[in-house]
Amino acid sequence: MPTVLRSGPYRVYFFSHEPNEPPHVHIDRDDKSAKFWLHPRALARNFGFPLHELRRIRTLIEDNHEKLLEAWYGHLSTKR
Template sequence: MGPYEFRFYAADRGEPPHVHIYHDRAEAKIWLENPPRLERSSLNPKDLKKATRVVEENLDYMVSVWHDFFD
């Protein structure tokens, strides 16, 4: 989605829904809650804001994909 890469990892089974976001050499982990909650980030503030907006705009879809992936 845009310049960001969003990933789920099979090893994250058992954790609440979240997404790992990658851009350049930085990453963030955001919990798929309403509103999304940041776990950690090395993204610069501008990229973090943009990536968080993508998560907010696609939250229902991402949660659905999470459940499809793990169920």
């Protein structure tokens, strides 16, 4: 479960055992969690984040989109 980004209170990561899903990341803060698809960029699910915070997280995903995709494909290419 590599962490690919930390920003403020957020930890952005993905699970190594999900290679058959489209590129996505999980975001945690305290007891809250969300999942965002990277292509197309969209919220997949949310567990506890209020809407204003999801907007902040979406901006974080947008600002780091290329880095997150590189981490996804780079990590999965080493698993094959």
